Amino acid sequence: VTDFWYARLATTDCNGVPLSLEDVQESTIAITPNPAHDVIQISGLNLSLPLDYAIYNLSGQLVQRGVYHNNDIQIKDLNTGLYLVQIKSAGELLNTVKLVKQ
Numbered sequence: 001v002t003d004f005w006y007a008r009l010a011t012t013d014c015n016g017v018p019l020s021l022e023d024v025q026e027s028t029i030a031i032t033p034n035p036a037h038d039v040i041q042i043s044g045l046n047l048s049l050p051l052d053y054a055i056y057n058l059s060g061q062l063v064q065r066g067v068y069h070n071n072d073i074q075i076k077d078l079n080t081g082l083y084l085v086q087i088k089s090a091g092e093l094l095n096t097v098k099l100v101k102q
Contacts, residue, residue, distance in 0.1 A: 031085055035100035039072040042087060052088040075101055
């Protein structure tokens with residue numbers, strides 16, 4: 001019964017990552033470049049505070065996390081595919097952005 005609920009009715013996984021792109025809100029926050037090969041940056045925010053980021057594959061598995069200080073985020077070790085990047089500030093979720101890794 002639990003698997004049915006998760007597969008059929010849940011809108012997020014246990015970590016709060018959206019399970020569909022319909023749940024991703026429009027925002028000025030962007031990942032550049034996108035699609036990306038080796039490095040990405042987060043843009044569209046006043047980055048006076050460090051941001052926490054977490055990168056999830058489409059299965060909801062955390063594949064990378066870190067703190068962003070206006071520097072490059074290395075993604076060269078990620079496999080080619082589609083990812084969701086969750087961006088937080090002071091523990092508050094700001095947005096979830098789709099990332100295409102080439």
